[in-house]
Amino acid sequence: MEVKALIERGDxxxxxxxxxxxxxxxxxxxxxxxRADFTVTRTLGDDFAAHLSTSTPVLNRRDLxxxxxxxxxxxxxxxxxxxxxxxxxxxxxxxxxxxxxxxIQKRAMYDRRSLFVRASKEGDHDIATFxxxxxxxxxxxxxxxxxxxxxxxxxVAWCENSEGKICTVHRKWKPTAADLCAxxxxxxxxxxAECLIGPNKEPxxxxxxxxxxxxxxxxxxxxxxxxxxxxxVEMFIDVDNQHMIEATGLSYFKYIIPRWQTVSxxxxxxxxxxxxxxxxxxxxxxxxxxxxxxxxKFTNPPMVAVQEAIRGDISIYAGGITWVDAAYDEKMGxxxxxxxxxxxxxxxxxxxxRDVKLGLQEAFFLNRLALPERGPEMTAYEVGARVQDWxxxxxxxxxxxxxxxxxxxxxxxxxxxxAHGTFGPAEDIxxxxxxxxxxxxxxxxxxxxxxxxxxxxxxxxxxxxxxxAQTSPEAAVQLDxxxxxxxxxLSIGTPAKWVRSxxxxxxxxxxxxxxxxxxxxxxxxxxGADVAQKIGDAGRSLDPSQSMAA
Numbered sequence: 001m002e003v004k005a006l007i008e009r010g011d012x013x014x015x016x017x018x019x020x021x022x023x024x025x026x027x028x029x030x031x032x033x034x035r036a037d038f039t040v041t042r043t044l045g046d047d048f049a050a051h052l053s054t055s056t057p058v059l060n061r062r063d064l065x066x067x068x069x070x071x072x073x074x075x076x077x078x079x080x081x082x083x084x085x086x087x088x089x090x091x092x093x094x095x096x097x098x099x100x101x102x103x104i105q106k107r108a109m110y111d112r113r114s115l116f117v118r119a120s121k122e123g124d125h126d127i128a129t130f131x132x133x134x135x136x137x138x139x140x141x142x143x144x145x146x147x148x149x150x151x152x153x154x155x156v157a158w159c160e161n162s163e164g165k166i167c168t169v170h171r172k173w174k175p176t177a178a179d180l181c182a183x184x185x186x187x188x189x190x191x192x193a194e195c196l197i198g199p200n201k202e203p204x205x206x207x208x209x210x211x212x213x214x215x216x217x218x219x220x221x222x223x224x225x226x227x228x229x230x231x232x233v234e235m236f237i238d239v240d241n242q243h244m245i246e247a248t249g250l251s252y253f254k255y256i257i258p259r260w261q262t263v264s265x266x267x268x269x270x271x272x273x274x275x276x277x278x279x280x281x282x283x284x285x286x287x288x289x290x291x292x293x294x295x296x297k298f299t300n301p302p303m304v305a306v307q308e309a310i311r312g313d314i315s316i317y318a319g320g321i322t323w324v325d326a327a328y329d330e331k332m333g334x335x336x337x338x339x340x341x342x343x344x345x346x347x348x349x350x351x352x353x354r355d356v357k358l359g360l361q362e363a364f365f366l367n368r369l370a371l372p373e374r375g376p377e378m379t380a381y382e383v384g385a386r387v388q389d390w391x392x393x394x395x396x397x398x399x400x401x402x403x404x405x406x407x408x409x410x411x412x413x414x415x416x417x418x419a420h421g422t423f424g425p426a427e428d429i430x431x432x433x434x435x436x437x438x439x440x441x442x443x444x445x446x447x448x449x450x451x452x453x454x455x456x457x458x459x460x461x462x463x464x465x466x467x468x469a470q471t472s473p474e475a476a477v478q479l480d481x482x483x484x485x486x487x488x489x490l491s492i493g494t495p496a497k498w499v500r501s502x503x504x505x506x507x508x509x510x511x512x513x514x515x516x517x518x519x520x521x522x523x524x525x526x527x528g529a530d531v532a533q534k535i536g537d538a539g540r541s542l543d544p545s546q547s548m549a550a
Contacts, residue, residue: 001219003237003244010170010210013157020268024130024153027274030281031061032129038154053288056357057281060364064273065125067369071398072406073120077443078106080410085437092504093430098438101423108422109413114146122150123258127401128364131260131271134171137412138254139420141183146413158257160267161215168214169255178203180245189241208239213255219247252415258404277363284356291349298346301338309335368393402442410440 021038028036033048042048049058073079082098082105084090090098109116119135126133134156140147155172177195180188195202212235219233230249238245259269305314309328314336315321324335361367417423426434 003242006212006235006237007210007239007242010157010212013159013170014172017157017268021154027129027271027278030278030285031057031274032125033058035126035129035152053285053292056284057277057360060277060360060366061125061128061274063366064364065121065128067366068124068128068398068401069120071369071394072402072442074443078102079443080106080406081441081443082414083439083441084433085439089432089436091430091432094433097428097430097433104423105410105413105417108146108417109148111145113140114148116146116148119148119150123405126150126153127258127260127271127405129271129274131269131274132257134169135256135409136254137256137409137416139416146416148409158255158267166255166257166267167253168218169212169257171211173209173211174206175209176204176206180207180209184236184245187245189238189243189245191241192238209245210237210239211235212237213250213253216249251419252412254412256405256408256412258401258408260400260404273364277360280356280359280363284353284360287349287353287356291346291353294346294349297341298343301341303336304339305336306333365394365397368397406442407440414438414440 025036025038025040028038029051033052036042036048049055052058080102082102084094084098108114123133123135130153132153134151134153136149136151138147139145151171156169157171158166158169161167175183177188177192180192181196192207195205213232214235216230216233219235230251232250232253233247234250234254235247236245237243261272262269300316303314303316306328309325310322312323322336328335423429
């Protein structure tokens with residue numbers, strides 16, 4: 001495909017979502033002023049929030065963005081675990097290898113050079129504000145570690161395939177001539193290379209570059225990368241010079257675009273928090289501005305003065321003197337007095353402002369994020385009921401993002417690490433999961449609350465079993481206590497290394513049974529020997545000849 005055609009395709013995608021930038025600009029003006037440069041150009045030193053009268057909407061967005069990371073990627077937990085696509089494949093060697101691979105991937109992701117924490121933080125706040133973010137995962141320039149980046153939504157456009165999956169991404173990029181020559185040595189256009197040579201060097205001159213990732217068949221049906229078919233093609237195009245810098249095959253889709261809440265007919269999503277809170281944010285700014293003006297009037301009220309009686313300026317500041325004509329008669333009224341105002345509307349305005357703030361908190365789900373507190377007088381049933389209610393309220397917030405964000409970034413990272421042999425030789429993978437699809441299970445306060453319900457259920461089941469066994473001995477066989485206990489151990493996050501495999505448990509049970517049987521036999525033999533000894537002694541005591549011989 002020609003370079004011009006590729007650029008035109010991207011221009012069409014950017015043109016179609018042109019009006020969306022106006023909405024994003026309005027939303028960011030109210031909730032994310034640091035990011036409010038969709039339709040305007042910011043300069044260093046601009047006061048981002050100069051147009052705001054209250055910071056409440058910005059604080060609500062900040063709290064929600066921070067909560068997304070805390071809930072989905074808690075630093076105090078191993079928040080993701082590898083798993084096989086089917087549970088029956090996870091024998092004990094498979095579980096041990098999956099734990100080993102999980103530790104390797106976590107160290108690679110949280111390496112200081114990978115910038116994973118930074119990209120995740122930026123993405124969380126984009127999701128909270130705009131309902132989506134754009135991140136990439138790739139090897140760094142030295143190919144000795146991962147690199148995560150979060151890109152500005154203003155610079156990225158994408159489209160879906162017939163299955164509703166994002167398949168093509170166009171991103172605008174403005175690197176300097178020095179960066180381009182360092183990243184693509186010998187591949188840049190002559191005009192870019194000339195910026196680093198000669199007397200008039202311009203190493204920091206920026207150029208328009210288009211980064212494109214698209215299906216290989218859309219680029220060229222016969223495209224082959226490194227001697228084999230590849231699903232995607234990655235291109236860097238110099239837009240200013242209409243020059244293809246590089247086009248390579250890509251074995252994985254490097255863009256991760258989690259979308260919070262989508263609507264049919266659009267590849268772009270939205271944030272239910274800011275969509276619901278935008279009217280309240282505008283109203284709150286207007287109400288706050290009015291109340292501030294009213295408060296300023298009360299503390300520094302407007303004055304009424306007699307024009308002919310005032311000599312000079314009115315000095316109402318501390319220590320100021322206002323000169324009055326000596327001939328003015330005070331019987332005609334005060335020469336200078338404050339304008340009387342009605343203050344009865346201020347309490348009403350404060351009450352309305354408080355209601356709007358509560359509405360904003362509800363729009364940003366801030367009233368549903370805290371786990372329910374357990375009172376000392378609450379029973380286990382009451383605690384469980386409150387936890388269940390919290391799960392029902394919090395699940396719609398985190399379930400879509402867990403799959404779209406955590407799932408996508410972990411799976412993409414695993415594919416990249418696996419392709420470069422980070423987990424060791426393929427022969428080291430247990431046979432039960434070799435060649436199988438590897439997925440991920442995530443840990444979060446929400447998942448902990450869900451999983452720990454099994455512990456509560458197990459305790460309740462044991463209590464019911466104890467009561468039923470008193471009236472019906474057959475009830476004891478109704479519950480698989482061993483299997484239920486095993487599931488409960490896993491649900492509370494017990495490491496796989498602590499739990500013996502089912503085969504090992506069976507062997508221990510058989511060994512214990514054999515020991516018990518052997519002990520019973522020995523006990524029986526010992527009892528028999530004692531009986532024989534006693535019988536012999538009794539017989540000798542009854543035989544007179546034996547007694548005399550003794």
